[in-house]
């Protein structure tokens with residue numbers, strides 16, 4: 001199920017709202033848009049989530065609007 005929401009810069013169409021903890025692969029679902037709201041209010045372009053495994057990871061929406069979890073230590077989602 002995909003859905004679109006209006007954001008200040010345009011529209012995000014979310015193709016996928018599930019994402020995994022990159023450490024333990026626990027599945028999160030952003031069905032209630034809790035993380036989306038945190039993501040939109042966070043100027044650095046992602047939100048941090050503390051997983052039940054004890055690790056902190058980043059979560060963002062990629063260019064397709066898919067929710068993705070990533071390790072904060074890698075720079076793959078940061079603008080160089």
Ligand SMILES: [Zn+2]
Nearest residue numbers: 021024051053
């Ligand atoms: Zn985890």
